Amino acid sequence: MFIGKGVSKGIGIGYAKILKNDEIKLTNFKVDDKENELKYFRKCLNDVVKDTQNVVEKLSGTEADIMNAYLMILQDPTLTTETERLIQEEGYNAGYATKIGFETVEEVFKNMDDEYMSARASDIEDMKKRVINKIANKSELDLSNLPENTILIGTDISTSDTAKLNLNSIAGIIIENGSENSHVSIMARTHEIPAIVGAKNILKEIKDDMYIALNGETGEIYVNPSNEQIKNLTNIKKELETEKEELVKYKDKETITKDGYKTEVFANIGTPKDMDKVLENGAEGIGLFRSEFLYMDSDSMPTEEEQFNAYKEVLEKAGDRQVIIRTLDIGGDKDLKYLNLEKEDNPFLGYRAIRICLREPEIFKIQLRALLRASAYGKLSIMLPMISSITEIRDAKKIIEEVKQELKDRKEKFDENIKVGIMIEIPAAAIMAEDLAKECDFFSIGTNDLIQYTVAVERGNEKISDLYTKFHPAVIRLIKMAIDGAHKSNKFCGMCGEAAADERFIPLLIGLGLDEFSMNPTKMLNARKMIRNLNREDCKKITEEIMQMETAQEIKQRLTDYKNSIN
Amino acid sequence: MLSKTITLENETGLHARPATELAKIAMKYPCDIKLIANGKTVNAKSPLMIMSAGIKQKTDVEIQCDGEKEEEAMKEIEEAFKNNFGE
Secondary structure, three states, X not given: OEEOEEEEOOEEEEEEEEEOOOOOOOOXXXXXXXXXXXXXXXXXXXXXXXXXXXXXXXXXXXXHHHHHHHHHHHOOHHHHHHHHHHHHOOOEOHHHHHHHHHHHHHHHHHOOOOHHHHHHHHHHHHHHHHHHHHHOOOOOOOHHHOOOOEEEEEOOOOHHHHHHOOHHHEEEEEEOOOOOOOHHHHHHHHOOOOEXXXXXXHHHHOOOOOEEEEEOOOOEEEEOOOHHHHHHHHHHHHHHHHHHHHHHOOOOOOOEOOOOOEOEEEEEEOOHHHHHHHHHOOOOEEEEEEOHHHHHOOOOOOOHHHHHHHHXXXXXHHOOOEEEEEOXXXXXXXXXXXXXXXXXXXXXXXXXXXXXXXXXXXXXXXXXXXXXXXXXXXXXXXXXXXOOOHHXXXXXXXXHHHHHHHHHHOOOOOOOOOEEEEEEOOHHHHHOHHHHHHHOOEEEEOHHHHHHHHHOOOOOOOOOHHHOOOOOHHHHHHHHHHXXXXXXXXXXXXXXXXXXXXXXXXXXXXXXXXXXXXXXXXXXXXXXXXXXXXXXXXXXXXXXXXXXXXXXXXXXXXXXXXXXXXX | OEEEEEEOOOOOOOOHHHHHHHHHHHHOXXXXXXXXXXXXXXXXXXXXXXXXXXXXXXXXEEEEEEOOOHHHHHHHHHHHXXXXXXX
């Protein structure tokens, strides 16, 4: 048995499929029969063309346009001129000639001073890989068409690979690298696929089609599990299913305490794909749509149209529910290659999120145009991340007004009274909450960053992870300041960090008067059940006690005891 | 040989989709068709070469058609430019 870090709970049993992304080692040996080698190259290229044609047939709309362009480039004789010359004249083997020949074309694109064009180099690179794979007779794993009960295993799974996955056929995911907050981990939790990260050296032990079982909570991985192990795991699986069925009862219920205090449970999402899970789990709204995944799924800046379509899709599915979309929150641990951000010594204290948007308004405006246009299709609110001062809100609102005017000139429809709120994730913002509330329509507390910045502990640092805690009295006091600050101006205050789903923390948040709890969709029903078991008046008393406490340990103990007394 | 200079109005420039659109038209005609922009001359029948010229919005592009059916080719290409390649 192997142990990794469980990041998405559930039991997965199935057959391994290895996602290889290592490059084939190509040597520059020469061949005697140049003509035959050239014929072989052309055959392989043609096979890739045919494979692509098969994919294109299944597509429609923008996706089909993009792949048709890809197909034409693939068939452009200029693409292979250098490769064919290397085979015909220099006698290099097809694989090596493809590598060098295609890379010449890649270079041309990489060196262009146009971001869009330089990003096309990755298309050429992709074509190169596929032709080389054909030449080496290596079959590619078709992620959109995996057999049922696949356990997908790899060193890492890229954002674009994740987007291709047909989720219904995946029984589990195991990766050697990765962390709890990798895109693949978040995706797995949203779609309830058991997943384990940090499974060091697992690829040495597992081959394609081996029988594998995993427990996404404990991080246990079983290779060729025994009958008894399977029996145990199946029992755990049944328990989890019963638990889930129990929760389904809360799907259409109100989020209200026993004594009638009404609040709301919202969902955090990353892509329009997540909406099905959101509705299945009875969300009363979307508290956080992390728009950066649109940017991370793409090799170049997503266009206004691409963004508009994604936002519109979410709004249409959400119906009359509120949808809070956070503007680009990139930088820190989330990089975008095509933005060419400089490496910084302290990325979490550096050039990220709203700081980028205010300094590069052209990028910001593309997103704002898309957001405003989408606002005609539902109840959209804009949320600004990483706000540390009132000036930033004012500057951002000025840009929003400019874009509104632009759209008016273009005669586009949009919601003139669109709500603009901010994330409270920097202590400065929590301390200034009362003043900030006068300048915006709502707050949402992002606990993950708020904790990190308050106690000066980086989230990912294992050595001092005991210091990173939401139970720190300073963190709780800042949360209180944010909620009170919002309420003073009759604005609503939500929370979209992990703390909002924590059963120990919920009574405290009810006591403090939080208006909206936003979380991973799979946790919503559990949170609603918890809230329905609480009394606001009792929660207020507990909160008063907590506010008098001096240490995180005391607070954690008190809230844990209280939670246990409820269940 | 025919030659004509047109200003590209396409917002995103001659990127992948319009470039392939243009090459598709060019390939229908037997004559030689070239684009000259930013000091580069490229074969209009190769989407890759068109893209590599990096032609952005508001760039003047000279179109040269030389050979059989050059008039028809010029007319259709001009039309495509005017329609912003359907974008």
